[in-house]
Amino acid sequence: MKIIVDAFGGDNAPLEILKGCAQAVQELGLEILLTGRKDVIEKVAKENAVSMEKMEIVDCPDVIDMNDAGTDIMRSGKNSSMAVGLQKLAEGAGDAFLSAGNSGALTVGATFLVKRIKGIKRIAFAPVMPSADGCFMLVDGGANVDCKPEMLSQFGLMGAIYMKKVMQVQNPRVGLLNVGTEEHKGGELQHGAYALLKQSELNFIGNVEARDVPDGAVDVLVADGFSGNVLLKTFEGTAMMILHKFKAVLTKSTKNKLAAAVMLKDIGGLKKTMDYKEYGGAPLLGCTKPVFKSHGNADAKTFYNALRLTKAYVEGNVADEIAQSVASYKARTDAAKEDA
Amino acid sequence: MKIIVDAFGGDNAPLEILKGCAQAVQELGLEILLTGRKDVIEKVAKENAVSMEKMEIVDCPDVIDMNDAGTDIMRSGKNSSMAVGLQKLAEGAGDAFLSAGNSGALTVGATFLVKRIKGIKRIAFAPVMPSADGCFMLVDGGANVDCKPEMLSQFGLMGAIYMKKVMQVQNPRVGLLNVGTEEHKGGELQHGAYALLKQSELNFIGNVEARDVPDGAVDVLVADGFSGNVLLKTFEGTAMMILHKFKAVLTKSTKNKLAAAVMLKDIGGLKKTMDYKEYGGAPLLGCTKPVFKSHGNADAKTFYNALRLTKAYVEGNVADEIAQSVASYKARTDAAKEDA
Structure with missing residues (x-):
């Protein structure tokens, strides 16, 4: 190759x-x-x-x-x-x-x-991101700021195929990023996309709140590029802030430093699961x-x-x-x- | 009272x-x-x-x-x-x-x-959220899914007044949530809001990426209710996931538990700064x-x-x-x- x-x-x-x-x-x-x-x-x-x-x-x-x-x-x-x-x-x-x-x-x-x-209406930027016990794909992560329902439906299809063929996830769960889980939530874009995804052959699990995404609620998260980008970058920024605060605790005093040394390997493992460098980047779908x-x-x-x-x-x-x-x-x- | x-x-x-x-x-x-x-x-x-x-x-x-x-x-x-x-x-x-x-x-x-x-065009939901060294106000956190530029400009005004009068922040920095910091970033809504905020008397610092928000880039973050809600809930979900992973490390083995006990107070302090319960809720502005x-x-x-x-x-x-x-x-x- x-x-x-x-x-x-x-x-x-x-x-x-x-x-x-x-x-x-x-x-x-x-x-x-x-x-x-x-x-x-x-x-x-x-x-x-x-x-x-x-x-x-x-x-x-x-x-x-x-x-x-x-x-x-x-x-x-x-x-x-x-x-x-x-x-x-x-x-x-x-x-x-x-x-x-x-x-x-x-x-x-x-x-x-x-x-x-x-x-295919638009090329999407689709990062694979870490979640509690694995990872999920975000489509779109920022390539398309203004979207139409059909684009979002295609994002779901493309993400599901990637997760199945590349990440070996059987029957990937596709969710639509929304401000609540009920079908009527969101604006026109979400209503239109919901209807299309529901009638598709995908394993569509409905609307998903951003709060549940890091916990592993979906395998493919469908979003317009604006809110998808907000999710991606909030995730990165929050993780970075907490890891910094965590590090400050571990190095605050000699006592803490000695205690942290005991857990060094496990802390390294934690950091690694949160490190986007492990994920390398994102396919354009x-x-x-x-x-x-x-x-x-x-x-x-x-x-x-x-x-x-x-x-x-x-x-x-x-x-x-x-x-x-x-x-x-x-x-x-x-x-x-x-x-x- | x-x-x-x-x-x-x-x-x-x-x-x-x-x-x-x-x-x-x-x-x-x-x-x-x-x-x-x-x-x-x-x-x-x-x-x-x-x-x-x-x-x-x-x-x-x-x-x-x-x-x-x-x-x-x-x-x-x-x-x-x-x-x-x-x-x-x-x-x-x-x-x-x-x-x-x-x-x-x-x-x-x-x-x-x-x-x-x-x-005032719309009532906004305006949570105060933790950042690296303090806090910031998000307006709107989810009350208005569909917004117009003038609404976003008013969100900035209302948030700045709240931060000044209630949180004692002098000359609060107001930023517009966007997918990049350059003026041309985002869609029609952001372009319109940017122009209005720029000509206002607010301390408008321009577009802000979600990645920089937890680090304390702004005092007031202006957003439409959809992407604001995504930011709010991604923040909560990510913090929760990392704190769970952190806890898993601290309780993984007897060795780790003993080491964690040494840092108990400092870890409690870290948890407290990330705990939304400390913030009580959000004003409707x-x-x-x-x-x-x-x-x-x-x-x-x-x-x-x-x-x-x-x-x-x-x-x-x-x-x-x-x-x-x-x-x-x-x-x-x-x-x-x-x-x-």
């Missing part, structure tokens, strides 16, 4: 990206096609003694910045490492594309260069081919995890399954219309 | 409500006017030896249930303890009204019985007179805290200040229109 990697995406590019790739070549048996400035990549690899085994480079001069507008990728950024990588994926030069760069640009680029699966986004501040370990998940995304054949589901849904509703 | 209290609101009514009131009479010097079934209140007080000193009762037969629709308060629930309490507040029988009952019904009842301040909502599962301690905060709400003269601000804003914009 060959993964195309944006060597210049994120805050720690290219060194941490290269290190993550080298580890993935060794441990996951991947081949890597890097996009970015060839001279810089080779220099950094050499200076830091990072092996370039099974890695090729496609030389391209530009980089999409975190401050660039998403649409820049189709204009001033069309020769960037991100745009060229997506183009290479569209051409079939690799099995997936992975970047830690600008999310907005990646969504726009994936939409216009890799294209959406036929029938709805593209014709796998595109994966790693964290902007990804270090080598995070990027390696992202490569591991990208590999699983490819092996899960998610895009094909989504395409088939959308096509068969269309066939069913067309037939129903003819019957009517 | 006399507080009107819904003796039948919430899961633990009337006993825990009565206990909280008795403590507030003793410690805060309050008088209490209870609404609810007189025979039941007197029986429960007697059986549990709760002093009824400085408490009167307005006998009313019905109760608004947690499952009732909000609008029921104006129809089948018009003789409920909540509706009668709000009516008594409107008539001037007390200085504020406090209930742990159905939030939707309380918002509808406050709007139609106590009425909105002239010029925008009513002509103070209405306060306590948690549905409030126990005596939570209800006592809610009474303490209701007292501060009354003393802060918040409603008058909001009325003056709205009137002077209207005068300014009217004058500007005439000049133009």
